[in-house]
Amino acid sequence: MSPSRGSVLSWSVSDGVIELALHREPCNELGSVSLEELERFATAFQLVQAEAHALIIHSELKAGFCAGADLRELYQRSQAIEKAEAARGVRDFLERIHRVLNLIDAAPLTTIAAVHGVTFGGGFELALACDLIIADKMARFCFPELRLGLIPGFGGIPRLKRDLGNAVVRDLLLTGRSLNAAKAQQVGLVSQVVGEGEALRAARAAAAQLGKFDRVTAAAAKKFIKPIPHEELRREIDLFCELFARPTVENGLRKFVESADAQPYLP
Amino acid sequence: MKTAEETLDEILSLAAAHFKVPKEKLHPDEDFFKTLGINSLQTLDLLTKLENHFHVELPDYELQGVSDFRSLAEKVQVRL
Numbered sequence: 001m002s003p004s005r006g007s008v009l010s011w012s013v014s015d016g017v018i019e020l021a022l023h024r025e026p027c028n029e030l031g032s033v034s035l036e037e038l039e040r041f042a043t044a045f046q047l048v049q050a051e052a053h054a055l056i057i058h059s060e061l062k063a064g065f066c067a068g069a070d071l072r073e074l075y076q077r078s079q080a081i082e083k084a085e086a087a088r089g090v091r092d093f094l095e096r097i098h099r100v101l102n103l104i105d106a107a108p109l110t111t112i113a114a115v116h117g118v119t120f121g122g123g124f125e126l127a128l129a130c131d132l133i134i135a136d137k138m139a140r141f142c143f144p145e146l147r148l149g150l151i152p153g154f155g156g157i158p159r160l161k162r163d164l165g166n167a168v169v170r171d172l173l174l175t176g177r178s179l180n181a182a183k184a185q186q187v188g189l190v191s192q193v194v195g196e197g198e199a200l201r202a203a204r205a206a207a208a209q210l211g212k213f214d215r216v217t218a219a220a221a222k223k224f225i226k227p228i229p230h231e232e233l234r235r236e237i238d239l240f241c242e243l244f245a246r247p248t249v250e251n252g253l254r255k256f257v258e259s260a261d262a263q264p265y266l267p
Numbered sequence: 268m269k270t271a272e273e274t275l276d277e278i279l280s281l282a283a284a285h286f287k288v289p290k291e292k293l294h295p296d297e298d299f300f301k302t303l304g305i306n307s308l309q310t311l312d313l314l315t316k317l318e319n320h321f322h323v324e325l326p327d328y329e330l331q332g333v334s335d336f337r338s339l340a341e342k343v344q345v346r347l
Contacts, residue, residue: 027308063308118308138315142327177326178311180318 001048006037013048017207018055018109027063030122030154031070035097042100049109053215054207057104057130058114058200065113065139068121071148075253083245090244094153094237097122101129101155106228108219110210114203115139116196120178125154128163131222134206135181135190136199142178148256149248153240158232164188269347274321275340281316282336295337317343 003012008024020041022028030038045055059065078086104111104126113127116136124141127133145152151173160169168187172179184190194202210218243249269277275295283290286303293302305313317339318325323346333339 067308118311137319138312140311140315175326175328177328178314180315180324182319183324 001044004040004044006040008034009037009041011041011044013052015208016051016053016211017204018045018048018052020055020057021060022058022066023060025061027061027067027118028059028065028123029067029070029072030097030126031073032093034070035093035100038100039096042103045107046103049107053109053211053213053218055104055107055109055111055130056114056200056203056207057111057126058203059116062117064117064123065115065119066123066126067118068123068125068144069153071253071256075250075257078250078253087241087245091237091241094240097154098233098237101126102228102230102233105129105155105159105226106223108222109215110207110218110222112203112206114199116199120144121152121156122154125152125156125159128156128159131226132191132203132206133184133189134192134194134199134203135184136196137181137193138196139181139184139190139199140178141172141181141184141189142176143172144176144178146173146176148252149246150243150252151236151240153236155233155236158229158236160189161232162227162229269344271340271344274344274347275337277320278317278336278340278343281320282313285313285316293336295340296335298334299336299339300334321347323347 001011001013001018004010009020009022011018011020024034077089111130112132112134113130114134115127116139119127119139120142121144124143143152143156151157157169157173160172164187181190181193185193192202279290279293282299282303283293286305288303314325314330321343323343325342325346329342333342
């Protein structure tokens with residue numbers, strides 16, 4: 001896998017460890033360009049994953065790991081075209097990003113999200129596709145989608161439910177509140193909490209450790225313990241699309257885009 | 268148990284240190300968004316700093332509409 005520097009993400013391989021870095025200002029919002037580059041990464045990833053033992057996903061931006069879907073792009077695109085076409089576009093986007101995240105989720109190597117700062121919505125869902133989450137103590141996790149009249153659409157709820165008790169999932173989903181790294185570790189979401197700015201270093205140390213194990217055994221262990229909730233992921237896309245058709249969503253997106261509120265990221 | 272004034276003073280110190288502004292420039296009843304010139308993402312950093320320092324959880328929805336340090340200190344105080 002040759003190193004690649006895209007406009008919003010980059011990847012490289014060294015000593016059997018693939019590193020995928022996010023770098024779209026202001027906080028790695030996931031829009032159409034991000035999806036295209038993620039798909040390019042996914043293609044390259046499939047070719048090289050047999051030779052690697054770990055994947056680390058991290059952000060190069062100070063603001064955080066990822067603030068989630070690009071709501072401004074979603075709103076502007078949905079305003080520029082007919083509603084039926086917008087609905088088809090949303091479903092297509094979800095199908096495509098699910099393919100990428102399912103591929104990362106099921107990859108026959110160990111995947112680590114090294115997160116800091118804002119890890120919200122789609123960013124949280126990207127982290128949840130990974131096997132381990134290593135968080136710096138300033139990381140925050142949140143599913144703010146309900147304030148838009150939506151549910152998380154990139155596989156977040158089925159994956160969170162796979163990892164945590166249903167009560168924690170309901171708390172995060174239904175209140176939309178954010179959790180800090182210490183609380184996230186307490187509930188079992190985060191495997192390690194490290195000092196500020198230390199998540200990537202800790203992830204690299206973990207990746208080096210993983211390289212000591214037999215790859216076939218590690219892949220078999222992962223496959224045994226980490227089933228992909230395909231049926232629920234499929235139902236999530238359908239429910240998201242059903243909810244997206246309601247006027248509540250358009251109003252919620254408009255409110256977000258036009259907001260002069262100092263706290264638009266707070267649910 | 269800290270007094271409300273002690274909590275307020277610690278919050279002012281934390282904010283001053285994190286956002287690198289002199290503590291004497293921060294006033295309990297002023298709008299901290301304006302005083303500190305911070306956006307929503309930086310506000311989340313402040314929230315995390317407070318939770319880590321005081322070992323409390325502050326649900327975001329309880330902080331909606333809170334924009335001065337004294338009100339923020341009251342929210343922290345009831346969770347100590």
